[in-house]
Amino acid sequence: MDKQAEYVLRTVEERGIRFVRLWFTDVQGFLKSVSISPAELETAFDEGMTFDGSAIDGYARVQEADMLAVPDPASFQILPWRPEQQVARMFCDIVTPDGEPFEGDPRYVLRRNLQRAADLGFSFYVGPELEYFYFKSSKGKPKVLDQGGYFDLTPLDVAQEYRRTTINALEQLGIPVEYSHHEVAPSQHEIDLRYTDALTMADNVMTFRLAVKEVAIEHGIYATFMPKPLEAHDGSGFHMHLSLFEGDRNAFYEAGADNGLSKVAEGFIAGILKHAPELTAITNQWVNSYKRLVKGFEAPIYTFWARNNQSALIRVPTVKRGKASSTRIEYRAPDSACNPYLAFSVLLAAGLAGIENNYELPAEVSNNIFEMTTAERKALGVGRLPATLDHALDAMEASELMADALGEHMFSWFLRNKRKEWDKFQNHVSEFELERYLPIL
């Protein structure tokens, strides 16, 4: 029994914890939970807890249904909501009955990609900005709670109280919050978390989404991370601030270099720009995700980078003097409904490909990209993100980098599952079509 596990056992005993929830994440980024009693905890550490993998998308075919969830004691945390119940949680790694890591486990995919970065001497850090909406309920047409605007501090912002409660819960869970504010769209909010290593951050994002939803339920409202719930307003983005460190030195920073960016940073940006269309199916995985990536809503469409251009796919924030360690790049395409383990994995893999193969960094684009013709954009080497989920799946399917980063099992399962989703959507006759075509055709 290692010390971490012993620590958890003692704490459960001392604090009178009555249930321990074993958490893991399915391929599409849904949090799954198996509840166990403290008496079963020691077995869980030693052998893992058996659960029926076939009940979970992507986790097993019927004939190999049994999987084991092995709790990671480093992620032990007492849950701050419903304190009267004394519930704690741990994230799990999923293994097969032979004790091999299960290839359909997103946490394992991320661990594998982080190991690849570690072999090159890098550790990978992520700082997220997460947007979401509060609605009156999850049923029918979305009804907003307020008409507040960006940074609005009027009485309209009735949701301020919910946001504050959420932030308190996050702080109690050991997830430090950097900023939070009301967004441009009515009833939309943003919470930014302090950056940390990618594995912890992926766990944190899963915890964050649950905390936001839990607090909303307690207040009798509904919180959603749906990418684009309101046609006339911005969707919910999940901007990711990415950086690589070598030891405790920021590998993206180089004093006196152009833009303060090192060769490593330039390669990383070039890698992501080149492979962006291939990885978009992962960072934007729903049919609805592509309703957010459209003109006129501050969401990126074209694959270029810039320092100060809100429509850039990759923005390089200006770093304050003496703050070299906060040098980073911001990837702006993902939405709040992606699977963070997989999204961080594919971005890291693309960035590392750029570093290892010395991709050339294209020039920064400072003028308005939307006013250019396709030919002008092409001349600048600027491409476009896939416009629909099926285009994104085509790009992903043709990508060796993606197959490699995700592993064959995950890669083929994801494509199969999402093709089905697209086909279902294609069969749907929308209001748009009825209103437009029925009267005239």
Add this chain to the structure above:
Amino acid sequence: MITVAVSSAADLQELTEALMLAGALATPVEAGDADGEWGVALVDLRSEPLQQLREARRISEDIGCPVMVVITSTQTTLLEHERWIADFINEPIDTLELRLRVSRLAGHEEGIQSVEYKSLELNLATYQATIDAKPIDLTYMEYELLRYFIEHQGRVWSREQLLQKVWGYDYFGGARTVDVHVRRLRSKLGEERASWITTVRSVGYRFG
């Protein structure tokens, strides 16, 4: 049994006996010879204090365990600016006092049930942390880092040193992990206590 590294330039016989009576095992070490796991390092400053002080600092950097010094009652001023020295004992050496001081410094050895700093207490048997007797929720690594800080008060630690001493294995997070944990600890200690951990620019962290 607490293991004590004794600077070999010291009056070994006297210190070894005193330590033996205090229930600790003394081993002479030279600076630069940092093999082994030491609970405490003991350095004698009574003769050639300045040279011994340099020696003590080298040992402390090499071994990383808390350093205790033996001084005469007139030498206290020596320690005024030497915050990295964890504790001192005056001559004549009192065996019981030596035992208490050594075992407090060695912390996790048997017989020590808890470490304290102001209103904060870590119970080493149950791994529980309390402030004003109210429990605070820590992860294991947060607890270990805090324990290390409390047991080595007043010393500046680099991130690399903390990573080696507290984590002790290759970790995906790299040295920035330390910053992340310090931030979380500060947040859990609460606003008025967050300053217990001070950031020493371009060096690392100091507790207390």
